[in-house]
Amino acid sequence: MLNTDKKNIRHLSQDELTQYFEEMGEKKFRAKQVYEWIWLKHAHTFDAMTNLSKELRAKLSEHFSLPALTVDATQYSADGTVKSRFRTTDGHLVEGVLIPTENRQTACVSSQIGCSLSCKFCATGYMDRKRNLSYDEIYDEVVLINQQAERVHGKKLSNIVFMGMGEPLLNYKNVLKAIERISAEDGLGMSPRRITVSTAGVAKMIRQLGDDKVRFKLALSLHAANDEKRHEIMPINDTNNIKSLIDALNYFYQQTGNEITFEYILFNNFNDSLKDADELIKIYRQVPADLINIIEYNPIDLAQFSKPDEATTDKFMQYLEKHRVNVRLRRSRGKDIDAACGQLANKEVDV
Structure with missing residues (x-):
């Protein structure tokens, strides 16, 4: 499995994120913002979460990982089919x-x-x-x-x-x-x-x-x-x-x-x-x-x-x-x- 000491932030529910932010002394709505970045806006880095402060983004990066697939190669068929090879x-x-x-x-x-x-x-x-x-x-x-x-x-x-x-x-x-x-x-x-x-x-x-x-x-x-x-x-x-x-x-x-x-x-x-x-x-x-x-x-x-x-x-x-x-x-x-x-x-x- 993925070898990382940091917890994958996408494996937290919104309630768990809310609890984390409250324990940090942050506002609860920050959890909703992060959750939306992860699942709705498909952010693949914490730096992409531009409505969070730099300090908060750095803190998230320190405590969590945000692993994401990337496109490694793409092939286009004559019939319109597209095959992608993704890298974990x-x-x-x-x-x-x-x-x-x-x-x-x-x-x-x-x-x-x-x-x-x-x-x-x-x-x-x-x-x-x-x-x-x-x-x-x-x-x-x-x-x-x-x-x-x-x-x-x-x-x-x-x-x-x-x-x-x-x-x-x-x-x-x-x-x-x-x-x-x-x-x-x-x-x-x-x-x-x-x-x-x-x-x-x-x-x-x-x-x-x-x-x-x-x-x-x-x-x-x-x-x-x-x-x-x-x-x-x-x-x-x-x-x-x-x-x-x-x-x-x-x-x-x-x-x-x-x-x-x-x-x-x-x-x-x-x-x-x-x-x-x-x-x-x-x-x-x-x-x-x-x-x-x-x-x-x-x-x-x-x-x-x-x-x-x-x-x-x-x-x-x-x-x-x-x-x-x-x-x-x-x-x-x-x-x-x-x-x-x-x-x-x-x-x-x-x-």
Whole structure:
């Protein structure tokens, strides 16, 4: 974790800040000013807090740290996608992506530095997990990507998906706290209904989301419709098989009524047959899912998978539609800058 003797000031609530200022003999309203600088004005240094005296800023700097993500490198795709590599205060790198469409500006954010799940088709899965991102670092990702959206496309973010590096439900507390700050009126004020958390499938934590009555959407990265195949590409299936995930998703829906989506990458000659489609339909029928997202596979250097041809993809899609499945084909964005689904790996880039 971050190596600092000073307490991160963003980890204090407004009440705790108020108590600190009162103990210092300062006016209570100073706490509100500092809180606004941190969460609304996105100050990344105490010197930026210009309505505080120099003496007070120096005192804050003496007692607290204010670590913040910075943009280390940025790449721009021909399709408008923007990939950023962010640097943490302790020198780690993590990536996030801005995905623009005609109607949406979506931030794809990371929750961990690296990943421990080792999914065979995902570039991040071949990296070691260094550590979890703290909730304020996740918040910074969203703030920085929002600034890019306004600068590059003249629009604010409309949606956030936790589909970047790492498994969000293995960084549960920080992800939920980040979403709380992102959706708070004294934060970014984004509706939780515009936020989707994607999981490779941690049944216990999916149930916990239900118990916590979260308000955001949930996506399950399924990618294979039977345990044998899913085990082959996603080792997490050993301890979280498909039945346990179906049960957990049903519990989540009973508790929250929130939208559930299945994510399903098509791999050539692996999970793209009509038999696979039948098995997928059976799973879809057992969960009150709103949608199955069929995702184009994006090749990575470390894996031997390839995507099926257009005819196979069309046949698969049409079969699902014929069986009254709400299905959508999600075209890859940002492939030319390794920003597409499954390609985030902190590669060195020219900037």
